[in-house]
Amino acid sequence: MLFELDRARLARLRRREDKAFHARIPKSLKLWQKAKGVMPNGVPMSWMLGLHRHAPVFASKGDKAWFTDVDGNRYLDMNLSDLSATTGFGHxxxxxxxxxxxxxxxxxxxxxxxxxxxxxxxxxxxxxxxxxxxxxxxxxxxxxxxxxxxxxxxxxxxxxxxxxxxxxxxxxxxxxxxxxxxxxxxxxxxxxxxxxxxxxxxxxxxxxxxxxxxxxxxxxxxxxxxxxxxxxxxxxxxxxxxxxxxxxxxxxxxxxxxxxxxxxxxxxxxxxxxxxxxxxxxxxxxxxxxxxxxxxxxxxxxxxxxxxxxxxxxxxxxxxxxxxxxxxxxxxxxxxxxxxLTETGYLRCARLGSRLADGIDRAIAAHDLPWKAQRLGGRSGISMTPVHPRNAAEAASTIDVELIDTRRVFMANRGVWDAIATAGPQAGFAHTPGDIDHYVAVFSAFLDEIV
Ligand SMILES: Cc1ncc(COP(=O)(O)O)c(C=O)c1O
CATH class of the missing domain: 3.40.640.10 (Type I PLP-dependent aspartate aminotransferase-like (Major domain))
Structure with missing residues (x-):
């Protein structure tokens, strides 16, 4: 059984955050309009739009674990391009x-x-x-x-x-x-x-x-x-x-x-x-x-x-x-x-992953939620159940797409690029302990809003 979310409150939060998000990306929106003239959905690979329930941001440059969009907004990347950029940008x-x-x-x-x-x-x-x-x-x-x-x-x-x-x-x-x-x-x-x-x-x-x-x-x-x-x-x-x-x-x-x-x-x-x-x-x-x-x-x-x-x-x-x-x-x-991608590098990621999971668990406990942080090397995230799922059917019932999408936009507005709906955040090779703490602080602020 999922924690009973106040859906109306979540929807209000989502509207507020979507509005703020789109106000922060005028150049991306302009590029998106132009792109629609030459690419279906205005993206070079359709998945780039299907992944998120908001307009695409056009990336400008990256540095270590952070990237900047064409409007100059900076994001701490906790999705690491779905793990294709765990080494960070521009190593x-x-x-x-x-x-x-x-x-x-x-x-x-x-x-x-x-x-x-x-x-x-x-x-x-x-x-x-x-x-x-x-x-x-x-x-x-x-x-x-x-x-x-x-x-x-x-x-x-x-x-x-x-x-x-x-x-x-x-x-x-x-x-x-x-x-x-x-x-x-x-x-x-x-x-x-x-x-x-x-x-x-x-x-x-x-x-x-x-x-x-x-x-x-x-x-x-x-x-x-x-x-x-x-x-x-x-x-x-x-x-x-x-x-x-x-x-x-x-x-x-x-x-x-x-x-x-x-x-x-x-x-x-x-x-x-x-x-x-x-x-x-x-x-x-x-x-x-x-x-x-x-x-x-x-x-x-x-x-x-x-x-x-x-x-x-x-x-x-x-x-x-x-x-x-x-x-x-x-x-x-x-x-x-x-x-x-050295043994020492992976051990460091795993330590950051524990820091991330511990932080998430602390935030969950502080909000009295029956949830649990996941842990696997640098990877974390939440099971929205007191015990972790054992198969896909159980896992599906712990993923709340509406909640995750709202969290994504909320976090993006506070400089954190959170994971896609089916993944969790992951500590990568370019993250610092401060980066991880930043993620946890914004995650905790999101829980303040929904609980
Ligand atoms: C477990 C697994 N296998 C294969 C793939 C396919 O990878 P690619 O899209 O790079 O071909 C993915 C992509 O997410 C994956 O998660």
């Missing part, structure tokens, strides 16, 4: 590496030495021995499915309810019996035919599906991060690994978000043993890059199935893209891994 080491590479050539469609270094660094921290690169986590997941299907000769993919694995047809589906159906418009009606969705933390439901013997792979986030935060029950990952091995299915661990929550991702923290580890978002560097790690066995299969293009007698595996693994992206990500 000198990343900036230098990208600038150097841009000057030498951003893109060759040839391997650059940095790809070896990045693979070695990823191997050392995750244990996955072989690596391939894409531009996004969506691209990595799509290729992971193809490798799993090729390696097993099976078609079915099992996913967990509450998943988000990217923007391609087969993962944009919702449960419909043993199959799935499209969850958005424009995808193939058949896209969910070979997909089964089971509840997270439910090893029995998973076992029942795997027993059928037709599952190529199970794809799982180590913890669900796109329906607020849902942590795995003790023993759940063990069961997942044992069951997939027992029934001849591969295990794909999607660390697009969780790679940002611990050094080597949760694969290292939880001691997971995926067959394929996927990730992306430039690991937080701000430079686009996706990647997937393969076991030696799968690397061999991938190598032996090389697509030799026109003229070849047999088709190879469908992977790759012209700008995948670009020299520019690899140079930026290498610098990020070497200089920012």
């Amino acid at each position: 000198p080491a990343i900036t230098r590496a990208v600038a150097r590479q841009a000057a030498r050539g951003a893109q060759f469609l040839l391997p650059a030495e940095d790809s070896i270094v990045v693979s070695e660094l990823l191997r050392a921290r995750t244990g996955m021995p072989y690596w391939q690169f894409t531009l996004s986590a969506s691209g990595a997941n799509m290729e992971a499915f193809r490798i799993a299907r090729l390696a097993t000769g099976r078609r079915r993919i099992v996913m967990f309810d509450g998943k988000y694995h990217g923007h391609f047809d087969e993962v944009l589906v919702k449960r419909s019996g043993r199959s799935a159906r499209p969850s958005l418009l424009g995808t193939s009606p058949a896209s969910g035919r070979d997909v089964t969705i089971v509840p997270f933390n439910d090893a029995d439901a998973l076992a029942a599906e795997l027993k059928r013997g037709d599952v190529a792979c199970v794809i799982a986030e180590p913890a669900l991060t796109n329906v607020n935060l849902v942590l795995p029950d003790p023993g759940f990952h063990d069961a997942l690994r044992k069951l997939t091995r027992k029934h001849g299915s591969l295990l794909v661990i999607d660390e697009a978000h969780t790679m940002q929550m611990a050094y080597g991702g949760l694969t290292r923290l939880y001691g997971l043993e995926p067959d394929i580890l996927t990730t992306g978002k430039g690991f937080g560097s701000g430079v686009p890059l996706g990647a997937y790690g393969l076991t030696a066995k799968l690397a061999r299969i991938a190598a032996d199935s090389l697509d030799l293009g026109p003229g070849s007698t047999a088709p190879g595996i469908a992977t790759g893209g012209t700008t995948y693994a670009s020299a520019l992206s690899l140079a930026g990500v290498r610098a990020a891994l070497e200089k920012v």
